[in-house]
Amino acid sequence: MGKAVAIIGTGQTKHGRRSDVCYPDLVRESVTTALQDAGITLKDIDGVVLGTMPSMMEGVSSTHFYFAEAMGALNKPVMKVETCGSTGQSIGHCGYYWVASGMADIVLVVGSEKMSEGDGQATMTTVFDPFFQRTFAAGAPGVFTMQSMEWMYRFNIPEDKGREAAAMISVSNHDNAMDNPHAHIRVRVTMDEVKNARIITYPVRLLDVCPASDGACAVIFASEEKAKKICKKPAWIKGLGFRGEEFFYGESDKAIWMSATEAAKEAYKQAGIRNPLKELDVAEIYNPFTYQEMIFYECLGLCPRGEAPDYVLKGTFKKGGQLPCCPSGGTLCSNPIGATGLIRLAEAALQVTGKAGARQVGGAKLALSHAMGGVDQFNGVTIVGSKL
Amino acid sequence: MAKEYRTIRNDVALPYQWALGKTWTRFFDGLKEEQIWGTKCTHCSRTYVPARTFCPDCFTDRTEWVPVKPEGKIVSWTLVKATYHGQVKPPPYIIALIQLSGTDCGFHHFIGGVETENIKKLRQKLKKGAKVKAVWNPEKKADIYDIAYFAPVK
Ligand SMILES: [Zn+2]
Numbered sequence: 335m336g337k338a339v340a341i342i343g344t345g346q347t348k349h350g351r352r353s354d355v356c357y358p359d360l361v362r363e364s365v366t367t368a369l370q371d372a373g374i375t376l377k378d379i380d381g382v383v384l385g386t387m388p389s390m391m392e393g394v395s396s397t398h399f400y401f402a403e404a405m406g407a408l409n410k411p412v413m414k415v416e417t418c419g420s421t422g423q424s425i426g427h428c429g430y431y432w433v434a435s436g437m438a439d440i441v442l443v444v445g446s447e448k449m450s451e452g453d454g455q456a457t458m459t460t461v462f463d464p465f466f467q468r469t470f471a472a473g474a475p476g477v478f479t480m481q482s483m484e485w486m487y488r489f490n491i492p493e494d495k496g497r498e499a500a501a502m503i504s505v506s507n508h509d510n511a512m513d514n515p516h517a518h519i520r521v522r523v524t525m526d527e528v529k530n531a532r533i534i535t536y537p538v539r540l541l542d543v544c545p546a547s548d549g550a551c552a553v554i555f556a557s558e559e560k561a562k563k564i565c566k567k568p569a570w571i572k573g574l575g576f577r578g579e580e581f582f583y584g585e586s587d588k589a590i591w592m593s594a595t596e597a598a599k600e601a602y603k604q605a606g607i608r609n610p611l612k613e614l615d616v617a618e619i620y621n622p623f624t625y626q627e628m629i630f631y632e633c634l635g636l637c638p639r640g641e642a643p644d645y646v647l648k649g650t651f652k653k654g655g656q657l658p659c660c661p662s663g664g665t666l667c668s669n670p671i672g673a674t675g676l677i678r679l680a681e682a683a684l685q686v687t688g689k690a691g692a693r694q695v696g697g698a699k700l701a702l703s704h705a706m707g708g709v710d711q712f713n714g715v716t717i718v719g720s721k722l
Numbered sequence: 723m724a725k726e727y728r729t730i731r732n733d734v735a736l737p738y739q740w741a742l743g744k745t746w747t748r749f750f751d752g753l754k755e756e757q758i759w760g761t762k763c764t765h766c767s768r769t770y771v772p773a774r775t776f777c778p779d780c781f782t783d784r785t786e787w788v789p790v791k792p793e794g795k796i797v798s799w800t801l802v803k804a805t806y807h808g809q810v811k812p813p814p815y816i817i818a819l820i821q822l823s824g825t826d827c828g829f830h831h832f833i834g835g836v837e838t839e840n841i842k843k844l845r846q847k848l849k850k851g852a853k854v855k856a857v858w859n860p861e862k863k864a865d866i867y868d869i870a871y872f873a874p875v876k
Contacts, residue, residue, distance in 0.1 A: 354727055393734045451729075455806035464740055465750075466772055466866055469810045470817040470830040472802045480819055484798035487850040536801035536841060580778055584797070584819050584828025585770065 335604055336434025338722055340561035340568030342554050343372025344680035349549030349668040350518040351450045357392060358404035361446045361550045364673075365405055368442070368552035374564060376406035379554075380438035383413045383428045385421035385445050386672035391457045392448050405444050418461060419474075419620065420707030421445060422551070422675020423576065423714025429555040430571050430716075439557045445677075446550035447670035454546045454671075461709060467583060471709075472535060474622065475543060479535040481588040481710055482625035488589040489640030497537065499643035500624035501528040504541045504666065506652045507621065511663025513692040516677075518547040518668040528624075537625075544622040549670030551677045558722070569683035569718040572700070573607070575600030576714040583709050594633035594706065594713040601702075601715040602635070611636045611650075614717075615698035616658050616685045618678035620705040622665045631659075634704065634715070661685070661693040675705025679716050686720040745775040748787075753868035756858050758792055760825055761785040768826040792856035793875070794822035794829070799848050801838055814838045820854055820872055831856075834871030847874050 345367025352360055369375060382405050389395045398414040401407070413432075417424040422445045429443035455473025462468040471477060486496050505525055511517035523541055531540035561568040575597035579586045586592060598610070607613050619634070621627035628642035636657060637645040645651065651659040660666070662681045665674050682701035684690040690698075699720045706713050742750065745761070749772050752759040762769040763777035764784045771790050776783040799818035816838065819828035834857060836847055854872040862868040 353729060390734070393732065453807040455804065456808050459806065459808070464738075465742065465746060467830050469866060470832065472800070472804060472809075472817055473806055475804055476800060476802060476817055479800040480798045480817070483800060484819065487798065493845070533801070533803045535804060538800075582770075582778075582827065584821075584830060585778065 335573075336431070337436055338558040339430050339433045339571045340556055340558065340565065341571070341679070341683040341718065342556045342561050342565040342568050343368045343374070344554070344683055345369070345371055345552045346516045346677060346680060347550045349516055349547045349670055352448070352548035353450060357394070357446070357448045358401055360448060360548060361401045361444060362404040364446070364550035364552040365442065365444060368554050372554045372564065374440070374554070378440050379406060379410060379442045381411040381413070381432055381441050382407040383415060383425045383432070383441060383443045385415045385425040387416065387418060387421065387447055388457055388460065390460055391452050391454065391671070393452060401444070401446075405442065416672070417712045418707035419622070419671055420576075420675055420705040420712040420714045421672050422677065422679065423703070423705040423716060424675070426553060426676055426679045426716055427574055427576060427714060429553065430574060433555045433557050439560045441555045442552060443555060443676065444550065444552045445673035445675065447672040448548045449546035449670060450548050463581070467709070475535040475538055477583065477709055478623045478626045479538045481629065482538070482623070485589040485629050491640065491643055493537065495643050496625065497529060499628060499646040500542055501525045502646055503621070503624040503627050504528040507660055507664045507666040510653060510661050510693065511667035514662045515691075516668065517663045518545050518549070519663070520667070538623060542624040544666050544669035547668050547670040549668060549673050551673040551680050553676055553680050553683070567687040567689075567720070569686050569720070570722050572717040572719045573601040573604030574714070574716045575604070576712070578712045581709070581711065588710050589629070590639070591629060591633045591710070591713075593711065594630060597713040597715045598634045601717050605717040605719070607717065610634065610702070611657055613700060614657055614702050615700050616661060616682070616695040617702040618662060618664070618681045618704065619659050619702075620665050620675060620678060621660060622669055624666065630704065634702070658695050661690070661695055675714065678703035678705055679718070682716070682718045686718050743775065745773050749773045750864040750868070753866070754862045754864045756792070758790040758822065758856070760788050760790040760822075762788045769824060770827050771822055771825045771829055788824075790825055791823045792869075794820045794825070794854060796848055796850070796852045796854060797821050797828045799833055801841070801844065818872065831869060832871035833873070835873035
């Protein structure tokens with residue numbers, strides 16, 4: 335780890351179909367909110383990091399040009415980073431690196447997406463190579479469903495059991511989103527509705543899948559000295575990890591998933607966490623698909639391999655359970671992809687500083703945030719805590 | 723009622739001409755002859771298909787060409803019902819990850835020659851490890867579609 339770094343402010347838009355604003359105005363909405371939250375102005379910002387999905391998502395190339403004014407980046411160093419779904423974690427890590435290196439005191443990090451304007455699945459299909467895999471991608475659902483089937487086959491998880499647990503995850507995320515004013519989808523759903531929803535990529539159904547959202551998130555990182563001066567309750571970065579794996583989907587073992595497993599291990603090591611299920615108070619896991627959320631529980635070391643459905647069915651990760659996951663309603667209920675991984679971090683920071691409103695997990699002191707990107711290829715984890 | 727603001731339609735469609743390079747040119751030339759080529763690393767002995775210029779594990783280009791039988795077993799699959807712009811064909815269709823005999827990785831392709839209406843029956847046919855065999859396209863263009871699909875074998 336470098337020098338100590340804290341999150342001193344966060345800002346989120348209302349996520350959803352935001353045809354009421356153009357893309358730069360959406361970005362500015364999150365930036366303005368984060369500056370207000372931190373109680374600082376653009377003058378205090380030393381540098382700006384931003385990230386989005388591939389430019390084809392909205393059809394404007396290199397959006398750091400488009401958003402320069404909206405991010406308040408005039409006459410400041412600007413860095414764009416993108417790693418597909420894990421972009422939000424990647425840009426958060428860059429904000430951390432920049433401040434931890436001592437080269438900046440305060441850095442603004444912005445993630446955004448406006449998915450209602452293009453074709454998300456078609457865009458994601460272009461992440462595959464054009465010769466071999468693109469044809470067989472079927473967007474994100476094709477990839478993540480294939481992974482989920484491989485996982486269920488590997489650990490002999492009966493179809494009905496997997497279905498039941500996945501439906502419970504959908505119901506609890508939808509319930510949680512009712513407490514989150516930023517969430518895109520805010521309706522309660524029943525187990526039967528999830529199990530009988532229309533098939534997207536069998537066995538995954540409509541209510542197992544995230545929406546395509548418009549939204550932006552901004553997070554402000556500060557050095558120890560600045561954080562202590564400016565902020566009453568900073569969220570301290572305790573550990574982070576990021577790992578990538580092979581581009582050819584069939585080359586690595588997606589049921590075990592090295593990148594997710596090792597990214598978490600690295601973050602736990604830095605944070606001094608030995609038993610994450612016991613020590614963490616809350617987790618914001620990147621969960622665009624219910625079945626896949628269970629693979630994450632296992633990779634992040636929250637339960638043994640192949641046992642995630644059992645833990646889900648006994649309520650371990652529900653509100654009020656041993657380790658509440660995604661009290662925000664998660665990615666399942668809001669997914670402006672370039673912002674999503676950073677929203678996970680912002681939500682984790684809100685939790686450990688007691689600012690999460692109706693979705694607050696009482697007394698949370700240590701929180702995990704996570705995101706995954708590419709063709710199941712990248713995973714990033716950041717742990718935040720209430721104490722330095 | 724809140725005012726509805728305008729949107730403007732604009733399409734971006736660009737032409738590309740992608741280079742295959744020597745390894746993948748040979749791989750697709752092989753498909754045209756109904757031959758699947760893999761490469762085996764002489765250092766770690768792993769065999770990958772499609773063929774690779776270098777071993778991804780060892781980062782060495784000490785690989786040798788090996789013929790791969792057009793058959794294998796199902797690692798995973800899904801029945802696609804979702805639609806999106808530029809999709810290869812109208813759903814429903816099945817995509818799968820297949821481990822071809824003698825290789826150390828999964829290979830993406832379609833599963834065909836099965837009914838998709840009855841999911842219970844489909845699950846029976848496409849059980850974990852179910853054997854499948856390539857069905858060749860009668861018209862070949864030296865691309866991935868030279869294999870029409872993989873079909874379950876009894
Ligand atoms: Zn090798």
